[in-house]
Amino acid sequence: MDLSDAAETLEHLTFSQPFYGSPDTVSQVTNEIRSKYVALYSELHQKRATEFGNAIEEIKGRPEWSLVPENVRDSVLLPLVQRSCDQLELEDSAVRCHHCHSTVGEMESDIAALSGLTVQAIARVLELTAAPEEAGVRTERVRLADFFVGPLDSKAAIKEALGRLTEHLLKLSSEGVRIIVE
Numbered sequence: 001m002d003l004s005d006a007a008e009t010l011e012h013l014t015f016s017q018p019f020y021g022s023p024d025t026v027s028q029v030t031n032e033i034r035s036k037y038v039a040l041y042s043e044l045h046q047k048r049a050t051e052f053g054n055a056i057e058e059i060k061g062r063p064e065w066s067l068v069p070e071n072v073r074d075s076v077l078l079p080l081v082q083r084s085c086d087q088l089e090l091e092d093s094a095v096r097c098h099h100c101h102s103t104v105g106e107m108e109s110d111i112a113a114l115s116g117l118t119v120q121a122i123a124r125v126l127e128l129t130a131a132p133e134e135a136g137v138r139t140e141r142v143r144l145a146d147f148f149v150g151p152l153d154s155k156a157a158i159k160e161a162l163g164r165l166t167e168h169l170l171k172l173s174s175e176g177v178r179i180i181v182e
Contacts (some may be wrong), residue, residue, distance in 0.1 A: 142179055
């Protein structure tokens, strides 16, 4: 019985006969729904833990990481670490992990936000490790998505988007701005 079959059986029971008239079927359907939910939740929980763990390791593997002061390293990684629960504990009747308390929607949102959170952490690493001569230099973040707003469905569209990006980057560079690409 898959999840749609379980839902159909449950709907049939609800409208065609009293719930209490078929306790075995209700129990079977309930167990099937629970089993499917646990599988979905576990898979998403593991995916989030893996992807956030990889992002953390990517940042720690950057050459600049060794230059980040020890006392601020945790704060740089905090937005990623907070979302990286690698100890799934889903009790029998629980719908959320005992450790992270995340819902399915929250985990999906976390995964969608991962690239932005990673870029922010990398930018923070670059800010913290800027050479002293760069300390007074203005830094500006350039979001690539701002220049690639439409579909790149032709050679002309690609050249136009790259032209806008190139023009903006050259302008910032000529002003002595330190550029961080996001």
